[in-house]
Amino acid sequence: MRERSVKESKKENKEGFFSVKGIDISIIFVAIFLSVFCLVFVYSALAFEMGEAKTVLKFLTLKSSDRTILKTVVYIVLGIVSMLVMSCVNYKKWREKLPILNIFSNPMLYYILSVGFFVFIEIMKHVGNDAGGETEKSALVGGGWLLKANNAYRWIHIPGLNISFQPSEIVKLLLIICFAIVIYNAGMCLEHYRGIALYLFLIAIPAFAVLKASSDLSGSLVVFGILFVMMLVGAPNPKKSISTAIVLVCAVLIAFGILIAMNHGKEEADIKPYQAKRLLAWLYPEDYPASADQTNQALYAIGSGGYFGEGIGNGMQKVKKLPEAQNDMIFALICEELGLVGGISVLALYFVLIFRMYMISLNLDNLFERMVVVGVITHVALQVIINVCVVTRLFPNTGIPLPLISSGGSSILFMYLELGLVLNIGKSVERN
Numbered sequence: 001m002r003e004r005s006v007k008e009s010k011k012e013n014k015e016g017f018f019s020v021k022g023i024d025i026s027i028i029f030v031a032i033f034l035s036v037f038c039l040v041f042v043y044s045a046l047a048f049e050m051g052e053a054k055t056v057l058k059f060l061t062l063k064s065s066d067r068t069i070l071k072t073v074v075y076i077v078l079g080i081v082s083m084l085v086m087s088c089v090n091y092k093k094w095r096e097k098l099p100i101l102n103i104f105s106n107p108m109l110y111y112i113l114s115v116g117f118f119v120f121i122e123i124m125k126h127v128g129n130d131a132g133g134e135t136e137k138s139a140l141v142g143g144g145w146l147l148k149a150n151n152a153y154r155w156i157h158i159p160g161l162n163i164s165f166q167p168s169e170i171v172k173l174l175l176i177i178c179f180a181i182v183i184y185n186a187g188m189c190l191e192h193y194r195g196i197a198l199y200l201f202l203i204a205i206p207a208f209a210v211l212k213a214s215s216d217l218s219g220s221l222v223v224f225g226i227l228f229v230m231m232l233v234g235a236p237n238p239k240k241s242i243s244t245a246i247v248l249v250c251a252v253l254i255a256f257g258i259l260i261a262m263n264h265g266k267e268e269a270d271i272k273p274y275q276a277k278r279l280l281a282w283l284y285p286e287d288y289p290a291s292a293d294q295t296n297q298a299l300y301a302i303g304s305g306g307y308f309g310e311g312i313g314n315g316m317q318k319v320k321k322l323p324e325a326q327n328d329m330i331f332a333l334i335c336e337e338l339g340l341v342g343g344i345s346v347l348a349l350y351f352v353l354i355f356r357m358y359m360i361s362l363n364l365d366n367l368f369e370r371m372v373v374v375g376v377i378t379h380v381a382l383q384v385i386i387n388v389c390v391v392t393r394l395f396p397n398t399g400i401p402l403p404l405i406s407s408g409g410s411s412i413l414f415m416y417l418e419l420g421l422v423l424n425i426g427k428s429v430e431r432n
Helices: 002-014 025-049 066-088 091-097 099-105 107-124 167-191 193-214 217-234 238-263 274-283 289-305 330-362 367-391 409-426
Strands: 138-141 146-149 152-158 163-165
Touching: 025 066, 025 330, 025 409, 066 409, 091 099, 107 152, 107 167, 107 193, 152 193, 163 167, 167 193, 167 217, 167 367, 167 409, 193 217, 193 238, 217 238, 217 367, 238 274, 274 289, 289 330, 289 367, 330 367, 330 409, 367 409
Parallel strands: none
Antiparallel strands: 138 146, 146 152, 152 163
16 A cells, blocks of 8 residues: 555656546546437427427527527536546646645635525525516526526526526535545544534535525435435444434435325415425325426326337427426436437436446545545436436426436536546546
C-alpha cells in the first residue's frame, strides 16, 4: 500500500493542471448516447404537442417548439463540455498552487449554500405580488426572482438574463460533496446510534427545506435517499445502519397509511395535501380518475408500443393525452415508439453507466472519493428506479426526471457535472 501511494504521488507531481490519462471513455459514451435519446424524444413529444409535425424527419416544420429544442441542445453541449473539463482538472495540483482553494474542503460551505437556496425561495415568496396566483401555469413572482409553475416554487429566475434554474439539482451535487467530507472526517461517529441520529438530523434539514420551500416531495426524498445510502455504505457498523433503515421505512409506511386513512372516501377536490391525492389515485385509480389520468395514459402508451413500437414520431398518446411527455413521462413515450426492446435498451444503458461507476468505487482507497462516487451512483439509480416505477404505476405519481433523457436544463447540466467528478476520481484507479 505504501509503495503504491509513493508511486501515485510521483505520478501526480509529473502531471500538469489538466490531465486526460485514465478517463473512463465508456461512461462518456453512454452519457452522450442517453442525450441522443433525449434530443430525439423531446423533439418527438414537442412536435406533436404543438401540432406542427408528425415525424422527426420534418424538422423544418417546427416553429414555436424549436426554442425548447434549441435550449435542450445548448444544455446538453454545456453539460458535455462541463463534464470533460471537470474530468480533466487536476484538483490536487491546483490546491497545491492556490492554498485559498482549501476552503472548498470545508463541508459547512456546501451545507450553508444548499440550505440557503431554499431559505431564499421562502423569503422571496412573500416579496411583491404573486402574479398569476393559482390559475396560471407559470408566472414570475417574488420581484421576478422566482418562477412559479403549477403552483410550485421550484425555479430561481435571474432577472435580466432570463435564465431559470432548479436549485434542487445543484443541491444534490453540493450535498454529495458535503457529506462525503463529513463521512471522511467523522465516519467513526456512525458506529454509535448517537452519531447515526446526528447524521440523520443533519440530512433531514436540507431534505425538509426542499419540501417546505419548493413543495417538491420527490426532490426531498431523492436528497434524503442519496445521503442515507452514503451513510449505509460509509458506516463502520452496518448492523446498526441497517436496523435504523428498517425503523425509518416502517415509520414512512405508517405515515403513508395514516394519510390514506384520513383522506380515503373524500371527494377528489377535498383531499389535502396533494401527496395524499396521488397515493389514493395510485391505490384506487378508478375512484380518482382525474389524479390517475397521467399514469393511465402512460400505461396505454407502453401497451400500444408492443415489442418493437410504433416508430419514432408515430406515437399517439402524446397528442393531448399524455401530460409532460418530454419530461417525467418520457420513458412511456420511448416504450410507445421503440417498444419493449427500446425500453430495455435504455435501462441497459443505465445499467452500464452505474456498473462502470460501481467498478470505480470498488477500486478506490480514499474514503472521501468513494463516498462521492457512491452518492452519484445512488442519485442516478434512485431517479431511474423511481421514474420507471412511476410510469409503470409501481410507485405513486411523483415528478422525477429520467437522468440525461428528460427535458430540463438544470437536471441535464448538473448530472453531467456529477459524472465529470466521477471520471476525475476514476483516473486514479489502476486498470489491468
